[in-house]
Amino acid sequence: MSALLELQGVTAFYGQSQALFGVDLAVNDGEAVALMGRNGMGKTTTIRAIMHMLRHAGGTIRFAGRDLGTQSSHRVARAGIGLVPEGRRCFAPLTVEENLLSAARPGAWEIATVARLFPRLGERLGQKAALLSGGEQQMLAIGRALMTNPRLLILDEATEGLAPVVRHEIWAAIRDLKAQGLSILVVDKSLRELASAVDRCFVLEKGATVWSGSPDGLTEDITARYLGV
Numbered sequence: 001m002s003a004l005l006e007l008q009g010v011t012a013f014y015g016q017s018q019a020l021f022g023v024d025l026a027v028n029d030g031e032a033v034a035l036m037g038r039n040g041m042g043k044t045t046t047i048r049a050i051m052h053m054l055r056h057a058g059g060t061i062r063f064a065g066r067d068l069g070t071q072s073s074h075r076v077a078r079a080g081i082g083l084v085p086e087g088r089r090c091f092a093p094l095t096v097e098e099n100l101l102s103a104a105r106p107g108a109w110e111i112a113t114v115a116r117l118f119p120r121l122g123e124r125l126g127q128k129a130a131l132l133s134g135g136e137q138q139m140l141a142i143g144r145a146l147m148t149n150p151r152l153l154i155l156d157e158a159t160e161g162l163a164p165v166v167r168h169e170i171w172a173a174i175r176d177l178k179a180q181g182l183s184i185l186v187v188d189k190s191l192r193e194l195a196s197a198v199d200r201c202f203v204l205e206k207g208a209t210v211w212s213g214s215p216d217g218l219t220e221d222i223t224a225r226y227l228g229v
């Protein structure tokens, strides 16, 4: 397996303040990977660096064998990374269908395939995004990212703040996408769901990768030490 996304020794700053001190991470083709760590350890910052929403100061970030260099985040999205950002951000005044179409790029993912993955969205195509429930907005955010027909889907806080029944639907969709062969990088607080959905985990502590391995390797010792469980 070749690495689709590979980070080596990535460092990054917010102004003078260093947030990443050496992040190593890899997502192979067709693999689902969890990025873990307690609050404030650098998960969102790592995703911002991957998306070039924040410039990394050191180390390398390679996607599909290329260093995306100084490309804009727009270009990174075009290179094949679909982001579901923390806090979902859909266009509230637009309808579900308009939201989906605004992200569309040619490929297998189109309105019909998104509606099949999330039937609730399919039933609400004409409804304004502002009127959707939190869970439906997250489905729409995932649908928008899929409409870009990415090679890698990144979900930051996949199920944050959602009701258990909706979480269940989101995890089922993530497992479905993985079964379809999509590469996935996911951040979430629910350890059990994460561990059952991914092939590999990377754990951050104070902005650096401190552990990686298969979910089976997440022993009580590791989770107590790094994840505060």
Ligand code: ATP
Pocket: 014, 017, 019, 037, 038, 039, 040, 041, 042, 043, 044, 045, 046
């Ligand atoms: P959470 O689970 O709370 O979202 P996280 O692991 O995603 O945590 P980050 O949000 O990446 O962590 O934060 C990493 C560090 O960078 C923290 O010390 C945080 O305070 C700092 N930080 C995050 N965003 C900014 C910002 N916009 N400006 C300055 N510092 C920031």
